[in-house]
Amino acid sequence: MTTMMTLVKTPQEIENMRKSGQILAMVFAHLRKKLKIGISAKELSDIANQEIRALGGEASFLGYQGFPGALCVSLNDEVVHGIPSSQKFIKEGDIVSLDLGVTYQGMITDSAFSMIAGKSSNPRLEQLLLFTEQSLSAGIDTIKDGVAVGDISAAIEGVLSKNKYGIVRDLVGHGVGHQVHEEPNIPNYGHKGGGLHLRAGMTIAIEPMATLGGDDVYVSNDGWTVLTSDQSLSAHFEHTILITPDGAEILTII
Numbered sequence: 001m002t003t004m005m006t007l008v009k010t011p012q013e014i015e016n017m018r019k020s021g022q023i024l025a026m027v028f029a030h031l032r033k034k035l036k037i038g039i040s041a042k043e044l045s046d047i048a049n050q051e052i053r054a055l056g057g058e059a060s061f062l063g064y065q066g067f068p069g070a071l072c073v074s075l076n077d078e079v080v081h082g083i084p085s086s087q088k089f090i091k092e093g094d095i096v097s098l099d100l101g102v103t104y105q106g107m108i109t110d111s112a113f114s115m116i117a118g119k120s121s122n123p124r125l126e127q128l129l130l131f132t133e134q135s136l137s138a139g140i141d142t143i144k145d146g147v148a149v150g151d152i153s154a155a156i157e158g159v160l161s162k163n164k165y166g167i168v169r170d171l172v173g174h175g176v177g178h179q180v181h182e183e184p185n186i187p188n189y190g191h192k193g194g195g196l197h198l199r200a201g202m203t204i205a206i207e208p209m210a211t212l213g214g215d216d217v218y219v220s221n222d223g224w225t226v227l228t229s230d231q232s233l234s235a236h237f238e239h240t241i242l243i244t245p246d247g248a249e250i251l252t253i254i
């Protein structure tokens with residue numbers, strides 16, 4: 001983590017972030033097709049890296065603080081930062097959470113989604129994914145010039161707590177653009193009106209992480225993978241957002 005406050009980006013920087021976000025979204029569309037039962041996390045990460053490079057970008061996470069891969073692949077009770085190991089294979093019914101950063105002309109976007117591999121045997125998983133994504137949308141819907149960080153946080157918390165999900169509190173959304181993580185933090189819980197007020201031209205990553213159990217997580221012995229303490233299943237959705245004078249522009253969609 002750095003302490004750099006996220007800056008109002010220049011028009012050229014915003015244009016480069018749009019391009020970065022488009023590359024990211026295209027790679028995600030490709031990964032959804034490639035995500036089959038039996039494929040390894042490393043294969044997915046290698047595909048992501050190749051596709052990013054073919055589209056003129058770079059994988060922001062590769063080597064970031066020593067991270068060994070382009071793509072975070074987190075399964076089931078793994079919340080985020082799963083290492084894309086060649087020994088980690090996708091199984092039927094797994095919740096697969098993919099998290100990716102793309103750098104284009106020095107500008108970074110960050111996005112994540114969860115999906116169920118193959119057929120799900122548990123309708124509660126579908127609901128968890130649905131409402132975690134809905135909480136991200138609720139957070140985005142609050143955004144406009146001058147929005148308080150707490151407005152975003154409270155909207156996300158509202159959707160997740162109403163559905164009785166655990167909310168991961170040790171990890172948060174963040175400013176993004178020149179670096180993978182810029183200030184301020186964007187927690188997935190909070191009070192309306194609280195915290196800093198954000199300005200048009202700032203770019204932030206919003207990323208609710210919800211669980212079917214409690215809020216607590218821990219980092220595994222590999223030094224990266226964050227897991228739920230009670231082994232409950234988890235979901236993660238993230239977009240990079242440009243704050244505009246009257247709303248938000250989602251940069252990580254096609």
Ligand code: MG
Nearest residue numbers: 099110111112
């Ligand atoms: Mg991310």
Ligand code: MG
Nearest residue numbers: 110205207238
């Ligand atoms: Mg992020």
